[in-house]
Amino acid sequence: MAAIFPMGRILRGPRVFLRRLDRGQAEAYQRLLERNRLWLQPWMPEVPHPLTVADLRKIIAGEHQELKRAQRVDLGLFRAQDGQLIGKVALHSIQWGVSFSAGLGYWIDADLAGAGLMTEAVARVVAVAFEEMGLHRLWAGVQPANRPSQRVLEKLGFVREGLHRQELFINGRWQDQYFFTLLETEFYARRAQWVVKGWLGD
Ligand SMILES: CC(C)(COP(=O)(O)OP(=O)(O)OC[C@H]1O[C@@H](n2cnc3c(N)ncnc32)[C@H](O)[C@@H]1OP(=O)(O)O)[C@@H](O)C(=O)NCCC(=O)NCCS
DSSP states (O other), X not given: OTTTSOTTOOEEOSSEEEEOOXXXXXXXXXXXXXXXXXXXXXXXXXXXXXXXXXXXXXXXXXXHHHHHTTXXXXXXXXXXXXXXXXXXEEEEEEEOTXXXXXXXXXXXXXXXXXXXXXXXXXXXXXXXXXXXXXXXXXXXXXXXXXXXXXXXXXXXXXXXXXXXXXEEEETTEEEEEEEEXXXXXXXXXXXXXHHHHTTXXX
């Protein structure tokens, strides 16, 4: 998998691009997380407090290790117009064997939400997951109250399969999660539309 995501590879969408973070981006990553601490709190594992640039350097180094072990892929999300780091997209919980599946995680700067940027970003990563990594199924867990996240998945054709009860301890309590999935056949059925929309970039 490290061959699919070499350092410096850029995945381009119409208004965003994605690439692995390097340690030199730890400061920008730290500022972004600090600024979005409250925005992320209801939906994601708590951002550690305090959070130093040194912590982020370690986190980025850990991301590189997990990629080498083919366990997860962490990509920084950048705005194309000025190259600013604006969020993250990850393929996590990657299972090979008889599964060939991965979970999707994502978040964007609160100030830039609602403009369709995450849909473009996730589409680009979904394409690499099926076309290059050879995965068979992608999934995402989303709290019932998180409509924006559900919309991202619905716009990409993910199917809501059911409710996982009290699946994650987030924001001080056990949260239910809707379980969404997209199969590789469903991706390939939509691929041409995504090309027309410019979502598959270069
Ligand atoms: C979820 C998240 C990544 C979406 O990113 P985004 O760039 O805003 O996504 P998009 O703009 O591509 O799509 C969002 C959709 O939700 C819709 N939406 C926004 N607020 C909504 C609401 N309160 N109710 C219903 N729909 C809503 C938008 O209108 C848009 O749909 P549309 O294109 O059909 O109009 C962003 O909200 C975020 O980072 N949230 C905090 C972290 C998080 O929840 N991560 C996901 C955990 S599962």
